[in-house]
Amino acid sequence: MLTLPTSYEDSRDRFRASLSSLKKYYPATQTESRLIPHPEDDDLTTDTFHADAIESKEKLFILSTALHGIEGYVGSVMMQLFIEEYLPEFDPATTGFLLIHAINPWGMKYSKRVNPNNVDLNRNFHSEGSELAEINPAYKKLSPLLNPKRTFGTPALENISFLGKVVKNLLVNSIGDIREGTLMGQYHTSKGIYHGGAEVQAETKNMMEILSKHISGYAQIIHLDMHTGYGPRYGMTLVNSPLETMDAQATASKFGYERVAATNPEEFYTIHGDMMDFAYKLVKSDQKIYACAFEFGTYGDSLANAIHSLRTSIYENQVRHHGASENAKAWVQHEFDELFMPAEAAWLEKAIEDARQAFTAILKAENFLTKI
Secondary structure: OOOOOOOOOHHHHHHHOOOOHHHHHOOOOEEEEEEEEEEEEOEEEEEEEEEEEOOOEEEEEEEEEOOOOHHHHHHHHHHHHHHHHHHHHHHOOOOOEEEOOOOOOOHHHHOOOOOOOOOOOOHHHOOOOOHHOOOOOHOOOOOHHHHOOOOOOHHHHHHHHHHHHHHHHOOOOOOOHHHHHHHHHHHOOOOOOHHHHHHHOHHHHHHHHHHHHHOOOOOEEEEEEEEEEOOOOEEEEEEEEOOOOHHHHHHHHOOOOEEEEOOOOOOOOEEEEEEEHHHHHHOOOEEEEEEEEEEOOOOOOOOHHHHHHHHHHHHHHHHHHHHOOOOHHHHHHHHHHHHHHHHHHHHHHHHHHHHHHHHHHHHHOOOOOOOO
């Protein structure tokens, strides 16, 4: 039975324990555990399993988790689902794999979305430079709403204050403008939400090295990255890079999967410094790639739920940087947990069902499965 892990360490132990299963099909599977430096924790690692195709490097499958740390708990479940049900159907002669557990181990261990420097790693796959500060100027106008610089009070009073700020902002901005200005990523407010970081982070450099090393030489690549938060409560969305040549309709038609969006303002929202974009830029002209995020919806996709989601992200950031009472901290953390790893058993069951449908559809359409 697939269940959420109870901790980062539990998830890592489960991943490492799956090596024996992998070796039944790929005896030459290689393991690597990369230490992610932290001054107060010397056991934060990004772990990988990798096996090259035995005869010819025709296809490579990549599955990654916990780019946004706390989202790695659901990602861990999907990793186990893939290992148990799909990897045995690969052809080792022509197909290799790369499985990546916990890109952001600190965020996963401490139930945070960002890394210890408050950097959203999926806004950090960029080239360093002063021009970053000029990206997303709309964020600065929204900053009083997004980044309260004071101690978090009681939830009831904070909710009243937040609602007032939302109404005030909606008088001059559309919900789409607020969404785009917030979620794109920003590089000037280091303690703000969706901070992309002026410097490339250790976790990002690690992933850049891993992807660059393993993608080389393969004719066809699939990279699926696990995320939670966006979309309908009981639904998963395939989120394409804007560098993907197929539009949403073509993707849905090819894979037979209904919910597809691209990272643009019309279908999802713009992301600067996205890992999927980096993967597309790695491939050469003679290589083919399909890379996307699996986005498992949690709160829901109504306007009220979108506002609730934004509120939760703002509160969590406010508490982390400016403090709160113990009761208020617990309330905010519960809200944050529900946004990225819902406790409801029925939610996880539906997420697994959606992941199974999408894994099967994509891998069959791209001819990665030999039996299913």
